[in-house]
Amino acid sequence: MDFAQTPEMESIRGDIRAVLADALPVGWQGSGFLPMDIRPEHRELAQALDQKLAAARLIAPAWPTEYGGRGLTPYEQFALYEELGNALAPRLTTISVDLVGPVVILYGSDEQRAKHLPAIANDATVWCQGFSEPEAGSDLTSLRTKAVRKGDVYIVNGHKLWTSMAHWSEWMILLARTGDDDSRGRGLSLFVLPMSAPGITVRPVIDASSEHMLNEVYFEDVEIPAEDRIGEENSGWKYATSLLQYERGDALLIGQFSRMLRDLEALTRESGASEPERRALAQHQIDWEIGKLLTLRVVSLHAGGQLPDRESSQAKLFMSEAFQRLGMTAQAITGEFGNLTHEDGRSRLGGRVVQALVNATTGTIIAGTSEIQRTIISTRGLGLPR
Ligand SMILES: Cc1cc2nc3c(=O)[nH]c(=O)nc-3n(C[C@H](O)[C@H](O)[C@H](O)COP(=O)(O)OP(=O)(O)OC[C@H]3O[C@@H](n4cnc5c(N)ncnc54)[C@H](O)[C@@H]3O)c2cc1C
Known part of the structure; x- marks a missing residue:
């Protein structure tokens, strides 16, 4: 273990604080508890902050430079998170940067990396995570949303629940069933899909404090091109578990x-x-x-x-x-x-x-x-x- 506070960490903290001071009002007390729990009246401010971070190449500083990062280390990424948390910064790109990016870097194809990583780092594309379902939370491997291969596409039908920020997202990372429960890799595959795809319906779930971050997402004959599957078919559980360890x-x-x-x-x-x-x-x-x-x-x-x-x-x-x-x-x-x-x-x-x-x-x-x-x-x- 190396816990050193590197000079790069100190220097990036200065850059981050400058962006935060520019983007957040004086006396800012945050929006919701979680960085992605953003009240509607703060959405524009959150978007502007992401854009300023992107312009300073600070959305994902640990990503390679060709993907819009600064090519720095996870320590500088940690410094970014610490500063954002300290400033109570709203963050629409929480799932994009913390979950989607690492999995695309690890398991995505070259085309998927070239398409999605710069879009997150440079344009602050907002993603949501479609994993949990009404009957599948802790026991995620029992999920029922199905993706059936037909030629060059998968046809998706099912229902996701607790999908944070789905109502504001442009893309989703989706875990769906493509094989039998007992098949290799538990019959799950990981996909990326635009939230504008025909057949997707998003419904709000209002939480105990009357805020709207959570949603239900319904899929009715939604088509996903086969090239939008991440990695191998039926290996999605392996990719999803590494994604969850990033999130945690x-x-x-x-x-x-x-x-x-x-x-x-x-x-x-x-x-x-x-x-x-x-x-x-x-x-x-x-x-x-x-x-x-x-x-x-x-x-x-x-x-x-x-x-x-x-x-x-x-x-x-x-x-x-x-x-x-x-x-x-x-x-x-x-x-x-x-x-x-x-x-x-x-x-x-x-x-x-x-x-x-x-x-x-x-x-x-x-x-x-x-x-x-x-x-x-x-x-x-x-x-x-x-
Ligand atoms: C604020 C918030 C945001 C979320 N955002 C997203 C999102 O964006 N995308 C997404 O896919 N999901 C999201 N989730 C869903 C989250 O991942 C699930 O709620 C979580 O995994 C628990 O699943 P569940 O709600 O179905 O509870 P259940 O799995 O039904 O669990 C109910 C209770 O039983 C216990 N339990 C269950 N199984 C076991 C076991 N094997 N051993 C011991 N105890 C057990 C649990 O600990 C819990 O106390 C979000 C949840 C919250 C609260």
Whole structure:
């Protein structure tokens, strides 16, 4: 493991902060809890931020220069995520950069790389992820959306659920059934398809805080050209699991966590804090250090050309649960004002306390629940039987 803060990391942080200062209003308190949880009134701002990051070649600095990156390392990509999180930046390209890009780089054809990577890095193309279904979340291999090959195309029929940002996306990365459950690779294949394809219907799913990030997506005889399949037919499960380990090793919560911690410290300096609150803040600082080290371990594996496995699960499990503990402390410190949303001028931290209480629960579900992460750690990490 190499946790060094390289000069390149420090220099890129300066570039990122300059873009953020230019793109975000003074006193910006974020939009939703997750970077892709963007309220409609902030969509243009999020688009403008992505465009400014793209113009500075900062959408995906670790990607090769021919694909619109800066050819830097995963450490600089980590620095980007940390800065974005710290600034509470909305990010429409979360799935594009964190999930789609790495899988296309690893498993896509030369044509797919040349088409999709520059479109993300230079034009901030927005992607969504069509994996989960009503009867297939943790047990993704039981998914039922079917892609049946007919000549040069696949015909897709089925129904996806919890598809974040599908209503704003131009492209989807889709996991669909092309073979039998017990076939090699569990009969799943991975595809890319434009959301404008005939036969796709997107319906909103409104969450517990009345926000619209999630959707249902219906497919009725949707045609996907065979060249838009990623890798081999029926090998999609292998590609999808590596994609999920990218998603789980995500560093965004690191920046967001330290921002909330600093903001809470500032509040307690103003109004005073009880002994238990001070102790809790110290514990959260320790949590942050641990979470950062766990995340940097994932980054270090990427930097060494290795695919992370249970290491991503450890980082994701720890940070998502740590954020929920931080939310409880935030509420204790801010009292009933902390329960007010951003719509009420008396709310604390622009409504982020109630977000940390309500929406942070999604952190232990999205990208695989805590139970699933614990199973991965115990079986693939500790070698325990299933
Ligand atoms: C905010 C948010 C955004 C999301 N965005 C997307 C997206 O963009 N694209 C997408 O494809 N999906 C998305 N998801 C879906 C997410 O991946 C699933 O919700 C998650 O994998 C859990 O699946 P499920 O909801 O079907 O719950 P289930 O799998 O039904 O689980 C229900 C409960 O049973 C437990 N459980 C299930 N199986 C086991 C087991 N084997 N061992 C122990 N416990 C078990 C779970 O831990 C959980 O507590 C999103 C979810 C959220 C909350």
